[in-house]
Amino acid sequence: MADGKAEEIKGRIKEAAGDLMDNQDLKDSGRLDKASGKIKQAVEKGVDKVKDALKK
Incomplete structure (x- = not known):
């Protein structure tokens, strides 16, 4: 799950940076990443749930 969480965090940072710099494109890009x-x-x-179900 680290990959998705990392992308969400990256999006939050970009969205906040866009908000601070009043840059709508950066804000939108952050929302998309999030x-x-x-x-x-x-x-x-x-996928994890399916794998667990198949192991049973």
Whole structure:
């Protein structure tokens, strides 16, 4: 899950930096990274559940 979480954190940082510098493009890019990270985490969690179910 580290990959998705890292991307979410990167997005939060970019969004905050865009907010501080009043840079809408950077803010939007941060939101996109943050959303992408959350999606990756959800997919990774689903894959883990499937793997666990197959082991039984």
